[in-house]
Amino acid sequence: MTVARLAWFAGSLVVGALIILGWQWIADAKLVSPVFLPGPDRAWAALVRGFASGTLEEKLFGTVERMVYGWLLASLVGIALGAVIGISAVARAYLAPMLEFLRPLPASAIIPVAIALLGLSEGMVLAVIAFGALWPMLLATIHGFAAVEPRLYEVSRALGLSRWSVIWKIALPSALPDILSGMRLGLTIALILAVVGEMLASRDGLGLWILLAARSFRAPDLFAGVIVLGLLGFVSAMILTVVEHRLLRWRATR
Amino acid sequence: MPLALVVVAEIAARSSEMTSDTLAAPTDIVLAGIRALGNGTILAATGQTLATALGGLGLGLGIGLVFGILLGIFPIADKLMEFSVEAFRPIPSVALLPIAMLVFGFGYRMEISIVAFGTMWPILILTRAAVAGIEPRLLEVSRVLGLGLLARVFKIVLPAALPRIFVAFRLAAGVALIVAVTVEIAANPLGLGYAIMSAQQSLDPALMFALLVWIGLIGWVLNWGLVWAQGRLFGRAAVVEAAQ
Numbered sequence: 001m002t003v004a005r006l007a008w009f010a011g012s013l014v015v016g017a018l019i020i021l022g023w024q025w026i027a028d029a030k031l032v033s034p035v036f037l038p039g040p041d042r043a044w045a046a047l048v049r050g051f052a053s054g055t056l057e058e059k060l061f062g063t064v065e066r067m068v069y070g071w072l073l074a075s076l077v078g079i080a081l082g083a084v085i086g087i088s089a090v091a092r093a094y095l096a097p098m099l100e101f102l103r104p105l106p107a108s109a110i111i112p113v114a115i116a117l118l119g120l121s122e123g124m125v126l127a128v129i130a131f132g133a134l135w136p137m138l139l140a141t142i143h144g145f146a147a148v149e150p151r152l153y154e155v156s157r158a159l160g161l162s163r164w165s166v167i168w169k170i171a172l173p174s175a176l177p178d179i180l181s182g183m184r185l186g187l188t189i190a191l192i193l194a195v196v197g198e199m200l201a202s203r204d205g206l207g208l209w210i211l212l213a214a215r216s217f218r219a220p221d222l223f224a225g226v227i228v229l230g231l232l233g234f235v236s237a238m239i240l241t242v243v244e245h246r247l248l249r250w251r252a253t254r
Numbered sequence: 255m256p257l258a259l260v261v262v263a264e265i266a267a268r269s270s271e272m273t274s275d276t277l278a279a280p281t282d283i284v285l286a287g288i289r290a291l292g293n294g295t296i297l298a299a300t301g302q303t304l305a306t307a308l309g310g311l312g313l314g315l316g317i318g319l320v321f322g323i324l325l326g327i328f329p330i331a332d333k334l335m336e337f338s339v340e341a342f343r344p345i346p347s348v349a350l351l352p353i354a355m356l357v358f359g360f361g362y363r364m365e366i367s368i369v370a371f372g373t374m375w376p377i378l379i380l381t382r383a384a385v386a387g388i389e390p391r392l393l394e395v396s397r398v399l400g401l402g403l404l405a406r407v408f409k410i411v412l413p414a415a416l417p418r419i420f421v422a423f424r425l426a427a428g429v430a431l432i433v434a435v436t437v438e439i440a441a442n443p444l445g446l447g448y449a450i451m452s453a454q455q456s457l458d459p460a461l462m463f464a465l466l467v468w469i470g471l472i473g474w475v476l477n478w479g480l481v482w483a484q485g486r487l488f489g490r491a492a493v494v495e496a497a498q
């Protein structure tokens with residue numbers, strides 16, 4: 001982080017502040033009805049109020065918990081399944097067309113099916129999150145395993161490694177960059193599906209909260225909720241970036 | 255393999271003589287699909303979904319392109335906007351659903367605005383990268399020729415960045431369909447998402463699964479068509495550019 005970069009970042013912060021000022025100005029001049037667009041001051045007040053009384057915190061934890069559990073479940077299943085499919089050329093040839101067909105299916109389209117099977121329950125929301133976040137990880141893992149340098153497999157055969165240690169010692173590390181980018185995509189999907197799931201199944205969380213705020217025309221609360229959701233997306237992506245840097249440090253920097 | 259699964263499901267459903275509110279035999283699903291196709295309900299719903307997805311995609315494409323090109327051409331603006339872009343981008347598009355509901359009520363406009371928001375970001379980010387990655391000599395040429403800003407955008411920048419912009423467009427088209435269906439399932443009484451929701455609520459699993467297959471089919475055809483168009487329009491250029 002050089003001085004110049006810091007200066008640019010400060011500049012971009014100033015521009016961000018100017019945008020917020022512009023928002024305030026539009027709200028104060030009532031160019032847009034205050035029912036729809038509360039000023040940043042009112043949204044901020046709602047934010048502070050929500051966190052002070054603990055309600056917003058509670059909703060936030062509900063959403064985070066749902067998102068993380070669903071995402072972890074999807075990661076485990078996705079990587080394990082992806083490894084099994086990716087390691088064997090036969091399984092790839094059999095399953096790849098079907099997976100390619102399922103991939104563009106919007107994950108949210110599975111929600112009605114999940115409701116029919118599991119009802120409007122916590123398990124339904126988790127299942128939908130896990131299902132939606134599964135695809136990017138599964139496909140990334142398969143792709144990562146398929147793209148392993150063939151010589152590494154030859155080396156492992158020469159060393160007489162077992163199938164298990166081939167996966168563990170060779171294929172998994174070299175597929176790691178693909179897997180991590182799949183996990184990043186999966187996390188975004190998990191957040192979106194957590195919000196949708198809460199809205200539909202009335203599970204306590206940020207998604208339900210902003211929906212109820214909109215229905216009762218509490219626009220400041222609504223904007224506060226959206227801001228928290230944006231922050232949640234931002235922070236979770238940032239944590240993954242840090243983890244990625246840590247895990248991939250052994251790779252030659254490009 | 256998928257065929258074998260379908261046959262197994264059929265046999266299982268027939269042999270157990272299942273009457274269920276949640277599952278249906280594959281033949282029933284196909285029949286329900288054909289029936290719904292025949293009386294036009296599926297087609298009407300598909301039209302609504304595609305109209306909103308395309309409308310939102312068009313809007314998002316316009317906004318994303320303009321900002322992406324501007325930020326790509328002027329690195330200063332890019333650096334100054336960095337914080338604002340990074341602050342708005344991670345907001346999940348469905349989080350805007352309640353806001354759009356407040357402002358527009360139910361209907362096309364509300365859905366289009368959300369789709370536009372969802373598609374705008376991938377286009378903006380990838381266009382910015384594509385424009386910033388243009389061979390600098392091309393820009394030098396344009397400077398030597400004394401081209402104005404508009405001429406530079408239309409004669410140099412757009413053609414050079416087009417293959418990668420098309421990749422962004424393809425991604426965004428997938429996002430548009432997903433967001434449209436999601437909005438319909440979550441709230442908006444329109445289109446395929448709503449149709450599948452009401453099939454579930456009226457305990458008609460055959461129709462529900464038929465719609466699910468149909469949505470998957472549309473997504474697949476859309477993706478396949480765009481990949482084909484990409485290969486057709488740009489040939490190897492797209493492949494090479496995308497790999498960079």
